[in-house]
Amino acid sequence: MSDKETAGTRANDGQTLADATTGDYKYGFSTDVDTDVIPAGLNEDVIRLISKKKGEPQWLLDFRLEAYRYWLTLKPPTWAHLDIPPIDYQAISYYAAPLPRKAPGSLDEVDPEVLDTFNRLGIPLQEQKALAGMAVDAVMDSVSVRTTHREKLAEMGIIFCSFSEAVKDYPDLVRKYLGKVVGYRDNFYAALNSAVFSDGSFVYIPRGVRCPMELSTYFRINSAGTGQFERTLIVADADAYVSYLEGCTAPMRDENQLHAAIVEIIAEDRAEVKYSTVQNWYAGDAEGRGGVYNFVTKRGLCRGDYSKLSWTQVETGSAITWKYPSCVLAGEGAVGEFYSVAVTRNRQQADTGTKMIHLGNNTRSTIVSKGISAGSSQNSYRGLVRVAPSASGCRNYTQCDSLLLSDHCGAHTFPEIKIGNPTAVVEHEATTSKISEQQIFYCNQRGIPTEEAVGLIVNGYAREVMNKLPMEFAVEAQKLLAVTLEGSVG
Amino acid sequence: MNELLKVENLRAGIDGKEILRGINLTVRPGEVHAIMGPNGSGKSTLSGVLAGDPRYTVTSGTATLGGADLLALSPEDRSHEGLFLSFQYPVEIPGVTMVNFMRAAVNAKRKYLGEPPMGASEFLKMMRQKRAIVELDNKLASRSVNEGFSGGEKKRNEIFQMAVLEPRLAILDETDSGLDIDALRIVASGVNALRSADNATIVITHYQRLLDYIKPDFVHILYKGRIVYSGGPELALELEEKGYDWIKETADNADGANTGANA
Numbered sequence: 008m009s010d011k012e013t014a015g016t017r018a019n020d021g022q023t024l025a026d027a028t029t030g031d032y033k034y035g036f037s038t039d040v041d042t043d044v045i046p047a048g049l050n051e052d053v054i055r056l057i058s059k060k061k062g063e064p065q066w067l068l069d070f071r072l073e074a075y076r077y078w079l080t081l082k083p084p085t086w087a088h089l090d091i092p093p094i095d096y097q098a099i100s101y102y103a104a105p106l107p108r109k110a111p112g113s114l115d116e117v118d119p120e121v122l123d124t125f126n127r128l129g130i131p132l133q134e135q136k137a138l139a140g141m142a143v144d145a146v147m148d149s150v151s152v153r154t155t156h157r158e159k160l161a162e163m164g165i166i167f168c169s170f171s172e173a174v175k176d177y178p179d180l181v182r183k184y185l186g187k188v189v190g191y192r193d194n195f196y197a198a199l200n201s202a203v204f205s206d207g208s209f210v211y212i213p214r215g216v217r218c219p220m221e222l223s224t225y226f227r228i229n230s231a232g233t234g235q236f237e238r239t240l241i242v243a244d245a246d247a248y249v250s251y252l253e254g255c256t257a258p259m260r261d262e263n264q265l266h267a268a269i270v271e272i273i274a275e276d277r278a279e280v281k282y283s284t285v286q287n288w289y290a291g292d293a294e295g296r297g298g299v300y301n302f303v304t305k306r307g308l309c310r311g312d313y314s315k316l317s318w319t320q321v322e323t324g325s326a327i328t329w330k331y332p333s334c335v336l337a338g339e340g341a342v343g344e345f346y347s348v349a350v351t352r353n354r355q356q357a358d359t360g361t362k363m364i365h366l367g368n369n370t371r372s373t374i375v376s377k378g379i380s381a382g383s384s385q386n387s388y389r390g391l392v393r394v395a396p397s398a399s400g401c402r403n404y405t406q407c408d409s410l411l412l413s414d415h416c417g418a419h420t421f422p423e424i425k426i427g428n429p430t431a432v433v434e435h436e437a438t439t440s441k442i443s444e445q446q447i448f449y450c451n452q453r454g455i456p457t458e459e460a461v462g463l464i465v466n467g468y469a470r471e472v473m474n475k476l477p478m479e480f481a482v483e484a485q486k487l488l489a490v491t492l493e494g495s496v497g
Numbered sequence: 498m499n500e501l502l503k504v505e506n507l508r509a510g511i512d513g514k515e516i517l518r519g520i521n522l523t524v525r526p527g528e529v530h531a532i533m534g535p536n537g538s539g540k541s542t543l544s545g546v547l548a549g550d551p552r553y554t555v556t557s558g559t560a561t562l563g564g565a566d567l568l569a570l571s572p573e574d575r576s577h578e579g580l581f582l583s584f585q586y587p588v589e590i591p592g593v594t595m596v597n598f599m600r601a602a603v604n605a606k607r608k609y610l611g612e613p614p615m616g617a618s619e620f621l622k623m624m625r626q627k628r629a630i631v632e633l634d635n636k637l638a639s640r641s642v643n644e645g646f647s648g649g650e651k652k653r654n655e656i657f658q659m660a661v662l663e664p665r666l667a668i669l670d671e672t673d674s675g676l677d678i679d680a681l682r683i684v685a686s687g688v689n690a691l692r693s694a695d696n697a698t699i700v701i702t703h704y705q706r707l708l709d710y711i712k713p714d715f716v717h718i719l720y721k722g723r724i725v726y727s728g729g730p731e732l733a734l735e736l737e738e739k740g741y742d743w744i745k746e747t748a749d750n751a752d753g754a755n756t757g758a759n760a
Contacts (some may be wrong), residue, residue, distance in 0.1 A: 444551065444552070445588045446590055448550055449587070449588045449590070450590075450598075450602075451571070451572035451573045451576070452548050452572055452573075452575075452576055452582050453598070453599075453601075453602040453658060453662065454577050454605040454609070454662070455601045455605050456573050456605065459601060459605065463590070463597065463601055464593060466592070466593070467591055467592030467593030467641065468591065468592050470592040471592070
């Protein structure tokens with residue numbers, strides 16, 4: 008039989024399927040700005056220097072030093088399904104600030120190059136151009152360069168500023184809440200962050216206030232050889248509501264860069280916090296060179312009765328992701344949610360999931376995790392649902408799906424369920440699927456090319472999670488998902 | 498010269514097994530051709546090969562659509578050139594709404610033709626009009642592609658997509674299978690409504706029943722990968738009455754004679 012003609016050669020044969028490209032990372036540029044970078048290395052003097060540069064009070068320096076001394080006693084965790092190369096913590100610079108860095112008052116004090124960087128990222132910082140309906144705190148390397156819409160929010164008593172300013176302007180609030188949800192003893196990376204954290208955002212929504220716009224922090228790593236260690240603290244007082252977004256990008260560099268962040272959230276009685284992330288740190292190239300190591304501790308304490316915390320994350324970037332946004336449901340009837348889409352391709356590794364800790368009676372949690380694995384990547388869901396012996400009437404529903412786009416990627420699930428109270432109702436569903444050739448051909452027959460078909464199918468698969476994103480983010484996130492997976496089917 | 502589809506000596510198979518063993522077929526604009534035949538005769542293979550289903554391998558022969566070399570085109574370009582296949586088993590695509598799916602399809606074709614994407618309101622209006630042709634309700638737009646559709650809804654959804662894409666050549670692969678009489682009537686009247694002097698339809702079916710509703714101009718009988726008999730609409734009735742056995746017998750005898758001669 009001669010092989011003269013093959014039906015549908017272009018659409019879906021093995022060659023095309025296996026042809027994983029390096030894709031298009033449009034945020035991979037770096038900006039040439041004057042930057043104050045302290046020499047690489049980590050010791051108590053470095054921590055004192057960071058604290059001094061930021062003009063911090065003594066109690067905060069003490070907090071850092073305590074964390075640092077504790078960190079020295081720790082080893083990096085090895086329980087995750089990740090292959091993490093040894094990290095030389097003495098080779099990293101722990102502070103890099105674009106100059107001039109006076110407190111962000113007037114825009115004239117911000118380097119035009121920095122403004123331009125954020126413009127290119129689609130985040131205009133000039134007040135007249137600032138995105139309507141969204142206030143942005145822009146963080147480059149170790150410092151916040153600009154927070155928009157501050158005055159308007161202040162009229163309602165809402166505090167939205169960089170962490171450094173919060174330390175200066177609201178020291179009592181910061182001191183009251185800092186480290187209360189994620190203590191420095193929590194884990195290796197949390198201890199490191201507590202010692203060297205540079206900037207981040209601080210949000211306080213007073214009692215009964217519904218924040219009228221999305222609050223957003225945009226994190227940008229720019230300098231080479233530096234790490235980013237930001238800290239975000241969100242406090243929603245009784246009956247308050249806030250929706251908070253974070254976005255992250257970094258230049259393409261051959262070296263690995265370390266990002267170890269902490270997010271702490273506190274929700275009082277009937278308060279509701281929605282926290283959405285589109286994580287698109289540079290993921291490294293097709294051979295696994297470069298990329299950000301993303302080791303993040305995110306946790307919220309639903310302290311108040313009937314309080315609610317909802318995490319939504321779309322994880323497409325980073326060479327390695329180690330991240331478990333969690334909810335401690337302490338108040339009666341508190342609600343925790345976790346909606347996640349984690350995409351890995353090439354040689355990316357992700358170990359991500361959540362912990363739902365039910366301490367209060369009648370607390371409820373929902374977990375929807377959608378893993379998408381392509382290339383030679385490894386993608387793990389790791390989750391814990393724990394119901395305390397004293398907590399009655401608790402419910403959890405977990406749905407954990409994996410979509411495989413290649414034959415040599417890995418998808419794993421590590422769900423752990425610890426039920427201490429017999430009245431709990433816990434459900435767990437899991438599926439693993441592949442995009443079928445028949446689905447692709449069906450799309451092709453209707454005129455939709457394979458690349459676009461994969462984007463459609465993947466977005467369909469992730470729809471339940473994407474629908475949870477605020478409108479401003481959802482469209483971008485859908486495009487990101489489609490672009491990320493271009494050429495990744497195989 | 499006004500041939501829409503011209504298939505000559507087409508041979509094709511799957512996994513090294515030859516299924517089509519020299520198909521010849523000419524379809525002109527305005528015509529309806531019925532292709533009938535017993536199970537396993539190659540009916541679905543023929544529709545799959547013409548549409549570019551990657552499972553099949555063409556080993557020899559030619560097929561042109563409006564003069565263009567069909568077999569050289571990707572499946573999506575065959576679609577853009579005006580070929581539509583109504584699937585016997587439409588696949589489900591969870592989470593992808595019909596409105597998003599059809600918008601992607603329509604705009605891919607417009608891009609191919611060098612036209613700008615269709616505006617949202619114009620598109621939704623068109624969706625509404627086309628939906629009415631097969632009596633699908635307004636929930637269709639927000640439902641996922643074929644997910645949770647009944648057998649009848651799936652087939653109506655195929656004809657709906659055909660209405661949206663306005664193909665020059667539609668191939669209906671056993672569109673009648675699994676349909677009750679009401680769904681069959683709706684599907685058939687949809688197909689009839691879309692007929693014009695410029696387009697053509699190939700109806701692949703096992704039974705005469707569908708042909709009561711969609712009147713063919715020509716009937717072909719496919720057996721063991723060849724069209725062994727062609728005739729007018731009366732051939733379908735004859736088959737209904739006498740079954741396929743007489744066709745099989747005639748064809749097998751002829752085939753045996755050929756084989757004998759070659760050996």
